[in-house]
Amino acid sequence: MRHRLKDVAERAGVSVKTVSNVVNGYLHVRPDTRARVEEAIAELNYRPNLSARNLRKGRTGVIALAVPELDIPYFAELARYVVTAAAEHGWTVLIDQTEGGPEQERKAAAGIGDHMIDGLIFSPLALTADDLSGLDGTPMVLLGERVDHGPADHVVVDNVAAAREITAHLIGLGRRRIAAIGSQRTPEGASARLRLAGYTAALAEAGIEYDEALVAPAPAWHRADGAAAMRELLSSGVRPDAVFCFNDTLALGALRALHEAGLRVPEDVAVAGFDDIEDGRFSIPTLTTVAPDKERIARLAVELLAGRIDGDREAPPRELAAPYRLALRESTTGRP
């Protein structure tokens, strides 16, 4: 019960192409012909076959967004903004979960179903520049960390500066034994490295000695990892008076562990995160964090991609920076 242009054409007594013209809003169609065609379309409940249209046009109207995990609130929030921004360009977004694994990411970068998408917005964890070269095909925009000298467009947030600022905020509160949670030595840990660099820079500026015992690794950046790392820190006896967690879910886990240990936040230990996810605005206490402008990130990414898709594919890669700000809340200031 699926109809084609041909069926509509026969019913309306015109050529297939005329129906196509009506469907595509072509100007020079006589009003009465148009009416007849539209009637036939309605009667048959005709809808164009997108596969055929795509084949003919070489465009699918679909872009992909590849993120490590959808149930990490940061990526879910980002996804929402990307969907909105893409809709304004008439694109549908195919969301792809890479699970952060190098193999999965490579597959995503290679193009999902390849000809299935017009472009790709990609938030990589494990990939390096090498993995990305040799992708002749689909236009791509990278989010987040800079893959050095990568061949693709980028939307970056200055992780080092942001981490430095929020650490400086903790120092400004008079804290001196500031722990960090979330360090990673794996190649996936690009964000971790940058945020750690910001943290150490802030310490150095304030003349506070870097103490490795205060830096806790976290294999992933989930709540459970944050809680575990915090418990580890507490039981190791290093007695921090503040913690900078490399993302908000880690921080929420840390809050939980501190609560269980009977410590007060921020009186005993101040806690800061990174990402500004919605949970942090309602947690107890509310969470001080770095708030990257997610909407801006999404919008810039979509625009860069649009530029590639419609424009010059050989132009040198562009890099746009998205702003961030500090959101100071109860977990450091004690005030909402």
Place this chain on the structure above:
Amino acid sequence: MRHRLKDVAERAGVSVKTVSNVVNGYLHVRPDTRARVEEAIAELNYRPNLSARNLRKGRTGVIALAVPELDIPYFAELARYVVTAAAEHGWTVLIDQTEGGPEQERKAAAGIGDHMIDGLIFSPLALTADDLSGLDGTPMVLLGERVDHGPADHVVVDNVAAAREITAHLIGLGRRRIAAIGSQRTPEGASARLRLAGYTAALAEAGIEYDEALVAPAPAWHRADGAAAMRELLSSGVRPDAVFCFNDTLALGALRALHEAGLRVPEDVAVAGFDDIEDGRFSIPTLTTVAPDKERIARLAVELLAGRIDGDREAPPRELAAPYRLALRESTTGRP
């Protein structure tokens, strides 16, 4: 720089169809021919054009998942399970945000890009059975609420029974002034109606009189709405000793409002939610909730859809129930 079967065929000195046969793993290809073709494929970095394949086969290998909002953790977690289950069937999942609006939902139900997807898993808020009739095209599976006598397959969770059980749990703790947060009068409020029905049923069973002043509406089911509703309840002077929130984000908002009001959970007010999102396992206090088996829901939905796509499209609609359990945590029991 994009190659077609024809290019590979020329390079390997065989026909186009032979290359196609190699690509599709057709059996009867001589090993040396196969090798030659594979070499050519590798040299040219050939990848099939999916639009063309889809056109020819009438299948796209893509199913859509339409949910109200991706940044509601419940849906994000569900999406993840759906993606996993679909991958086992070789499908890619296109995630569509309907924003819960009737118009958007109708559009989603009508099929995203129509021929673009083989099937649709749909978690409707606003749609009724009427909106769904007249969809001859794409196979569809509905999640959650029963759209009465709807024409499509369903995966349901017994909302009434679950709500009754968790309310009974609160009653079992000795609470008598049990508030409910999340009621809705709009047509979108199907879940709300069912959960409210479970709540009142439990009260009736225990011989507790239903008090309308204890039932707080919530326009949406976000944290902010839960917090607002809780503040409203507290300031209205009804003095509840327990609250059943119709989902977890509402409950997290309520926890926040109770905290701000200086009330202890669960000593002064016990709090229960619905959905078992990850946040609730780390919140302070951790959240008692109804835990629907999301993985099961996703798996059943994908299987129902597979049945429609590969099998009999005219078979009568099926309805499968997914189990749930109560997750009792600090917010009612005081113990983790």
Place this chain on the structure above:
DNA sequence: TCAGGTTTCTACAACGTTGTAAGCAACGTT
């Protein structure tokens, strides 16, 4: 040796759409 199969490969025709080029009116201009 040959009939009858099996294996291996190919030509052709779709799938449903749109760009191109061209045809045919009807019109205004010279």
Place this chain on the structure above:
DNA sequence: AACGTTGCTTACAACGTTGTAGAAACCTGA
């Protein structure tokens, strides 16, 4: 009356793939 212009419509040929049908080569066993 001849001409170009404009508006409307159409036939045809792609887009890149795969199913069908069949040809050619190769086996097998009598």
